[in-house]
Structure formats: C-alpha cells, structure tokens
Amino acid sequence: MEARRLAAACEGPNCQMPGVKKQPARGAKPAPIKRRxxxxxxxxxxxxxxxxxxxxxxxxxxxxxxxxxxxxxxxxxxxxxNSKEDLFTAVLEMAYAEMRAAEEGLHLEALEPEAAIRRLAEFTFDFHQAHPQFVRLVSIENIHRGRHMASSRRLKEMTQPSISQIAKVLERGAACGAIRPGIDPIELHMTLNALSFFAVANRHTFEAQFAWDMSSPKAKAQRRAEIADLLWRCVRKD
Structure with a gap:
C-alpha cells in the first residue's frame, strides 16, 4: 500500500522512488523531482x-x-x-453537481410564482442545450438501467435541494392563489426535464423524420418560449 501511495504521488522521468538512486549525467545538475x-x-x-x-x-x-x-x-x-465503473459513477456525480450548482443560483424565492416557474423552465432548457454531452451521458446511464446512480449516495443527496426549491415555489404560489394546490414537485420536475431533454436527445431523429427545424437559434428560442408557456399553464390556477 505504501509503495502504491508513493508511486501515485511521484511519477515521470524525473521522479525518484525511495531506495532507488539515479545517477546524473557527468557534469549535469540533478533534475528536480516533479510531483503531481x-x-x-x-x-x-x-x-x-x-x-x-x-x-x-x-x-x-x-x-x-x-x-x-x-x-x-x-x-x-x-x-x-478503483475501476472503470467507479470512474463512470464519478463522472456522473460531477456532471449532475454542475447542474445542481447552477440551479442553486436561480434564487426562485425572490420571484413571483409565474416568473419563478418560467425562469425554471428557461434555465432547464438552456442548460440542456448548452450541455449536449450531459444529455448523452444521462442517456447512456439509462441504457445501463441507472445502476451507477442507484449506488451513489451523493447523486441521491444532490437531488433534494432541487426538488425542495420547486416545492417552495409551488407552496408559495398555492398560498397566494396563483398556482393550483396539490402539484407534486417531482412530477413537475419530470415533466420539465422530459420537454427540455427531448429537444436535445431526439433532435436529429425528429429533424430527419419530420423535416422540422430544431437547431437554428430561431427554432430554439421558439421552443424555449413554448416550454415555459406549457409549464406555467400546467401549474397555474384558472
């Protein structure tokens, strides 16, 4: 174990392990040890x-x-x-942590209910559009039936602030009569992500099948506005 620790801390042509002496070339100064x-x-x-x-x-x-x-x-x-599987799990944790950290900066509590719902929808759409690799990674994890996420306590814990933020918006909106009561925040989160995720994950097949523009700035702006409208119509109290 000690040898493994030392090998990881010191590598490269100039690294010197304990007990192993490297003779410098004649007339040359010993090279400094580089540590990562x-x-x-x-x-x-x-x-x-x-x-x-x-x-x-x-x-x-x-x-x-x-x-x-x-x-x-x-x-x-x-x-x-420890393994390729553990590396993949760590990559998932890193990718989701980036999204959750960005969500925390929305400060939805400072907005009126309608503005908060629309801001949440726009953010989610924008994040997926800006991070197509994240969308592909999530799709790959679904191919593996979510087993890496299921084994990660960190991934489970980082969902709570996101859902709690949505729940507070719904509660505040219901209290002031702007949002109908009884909406499940997880259901709303799922609906929003389904709409935004589709716009990236299925873009190429949808465009090829229906000859429908989903890639131009104009098309993205229109879809973004449509999703925000849909989400607000879904939760508002008539």
Whole structure:
C-alpha cells in the first residue's frame, strides 16, 4: 500500500522512488523531482473521462485513451478510481453537481410564482442545450438501467435541494392563489426535464423524420418560449 501511495504521488522521468538512486549525467545538475497535484490530476481525469464516456459510452469508453490524453499511466487512473465503473459513477456525480450548482443560483424565492416557474423552465432548457454531452451521458446511464446512480449516495443527496426549491415555489404560489394546490414537485420536475431533454436527445431523429427545424437559434428560442408557456399553464390556477 505504501509503495502504491508513493508511486501515485511521484511519477515521470524525473521522479525518484525511495531506495532507488539515479545517477546524473557527468557534469549535469540533478533534475528536480516533479510531483503531481493530486486534486488537479483527479479533476483532469474526470474531465477527459466525461468526454470519452459521453462520446463512446461506458462499454466503448477506453481508459487507455483517457490515460494518453491526460499524459499519465492507466495505473494512476485506477489509483484514484478503483475501476472503470467507479470512474463512470464519478463522472456522473460531477456532471449532475454542475447542474445542481447552477440551479442553486436561480434564487426562485425572490420571484413571483409565474416568473419563478418560467425562469425554471428557461434555465432547464438552456442548460440542456448548452450541455449536449450531459444529455448523452444521462442517456447512456439509462441504457445501463441507472445502476451507477442507484449506488451513489451523493447523486441521491444532490437531488433534494432541487426538488425542495420547486416545492417552495409551488407552496408559495398555492398560498397566494396563483398556482393550483396539490402539484407534486417531482412530477413537475419530470415533466420539465422530459420537454427540455427531448429537444436535445431526439433532435436529429425528429429533424430527419419530420423535416422540422430544431437547431437554428430561431427554432430554439421558439421552443424555449413554448416550454415555459406549457409549464406555467400546467401549474397555474384558472
């Protein structure tokens, strides 16, 4: 275990393991020992793995390719992440954490109920449009029946603030008579994500089948407005 720890902390041509002396060339000064920053290396692996898995899936994702792009050994990947499956789970956690962190910046509590619902819809649509790799990664996890998400406590915990934020908007809207009571925040979250997700995940097949523009700025703006209208009509009290 100690040898493994030392090997991970020190790598490269200038790294020197304890008990192993490297003789410098005649007349040359000994090269300084270079040590990797652990967190920076781990994050670099995650960033590259995110692109690899989003493009090629879990089965097609290649840890050799990830190691080559990160300029590290494959052994170092498995030092930080015990297996390819664990690496994929960590990538999912990172991707969802980015979305949840962005959601926290919406401050829906400061908006009137209708404005809050529309802001939530617009944000969700914009996030999916700006992160097609996130959409592909979620689709891949669904192919694997969500088993990595099911095993991650972190992924389960990070959903709570998102649902709580929606629940508070619904409660506040119901209290002032703007939103009909009894709406399940998880159901609303699912409806919104289904609408926004489809606009990215099914764009190419829908365009090919119906010859319908879903990619131009004009088409995206129209769809964005339509989803915001749909969500508000879904929750408002007539």
């Amino acid at each position: 920053d652990r967190e920076r290396t781990r994050q670099e692996i995650l960033d590259i793995a995110f692109e690899e898995f989003a493009e090629n899936g879990l089965s097609g994702g290649n840890t050799d390719a990830i190691a080559a792009r990160a300029n590290i050994t494959k052994r170092l990947i498995f030092y930080y992440f």
